[in-house]
Amino acid sequence: MMVHVLSCWVVLLMLLAVELFVAAAGSGWGIGACAGVMALLIAYGFMRITRAPALAFIFAVGGLFWLSILLALGSLDSFTRTNFPVGDTLSSTAHDPRTPPDTAP
């Protein structure tokens, strides 16, 4: 078992090195892939999710499910809005002449 834990640690360090190399090479997707594999390796090698009781596995999958709902619904607006832009472009555009400036005290 000790060999298993040490192997996981060595692979994690190698993946960290790959992640830094990929970042230097300029691949955003590569960084995400490395981080995802490292997270899975921790869940599998250190937290031993595959050996956990069935209920624990259900809780873990449930957490990931609700996380995906949170991220998907939360980011839906800024990724799909088409009627007017969001973010930097919004703050840098000139005032719409149809909208009078706010002069309230």
Add this chain to the structure above:
Amino acid sequence: MSEHPEPYDSPQHRDETAIAGMWLFLASEILLFGGLFLIFVVYSHSHAAGWALGVRHTSLVIGGINTVLLLTSSMVYILGVEAARNGNARGIIQAGLGAAALGMTFLCLKGWEWHTEFGEHLFPGPGFAIGGPQAGGAQLFYSFYFLSTALHGLHMLVGIGLIAWVCLRTYRGRGRLLQVMPVEVVGLYWSFVDLVWILLFPVLYLIGRV
């Protein structure tokens, strides 16, 4: 935990309940940190240029060293869990103290990094160091940076406290039957703190540098 398994059917049922209970807690933690990652997803998209400018001001060297420290700390503590399964009390204490020391080193480095950033006026608000049209996005990044590292650091402190508790109860219980489950449950928490950092590291230090 008493050897008498009530209200559980058996000691195995009791242990499985402890593991499942910790995973349920970690599932709630996933959603807590999920809110932070939602901030990243939305604002790194809507304020891409300013966000990336902020990322380029973070210290990749300290972030990288801290990642190695935390991965090593997790591995060392898992060796302590293995020692507990083998009935080796000395191994638990050695691994626990090693993991806690590495965790403290992580926090000291993070504290030094914060100190430097405060000195460079990178805390969002009046007098923020980064100016120009991307200042707003950079301030959003640094709000996210300080909030996420503070929340993670708080979890680290709790984890170090739990590891110290495990070491203390193991030391006090020398000569008696070892309780493996508290060591294992704390190990799940400590590995989760490591896992969160593995996902925070690229978000705080790498993705804007691409």
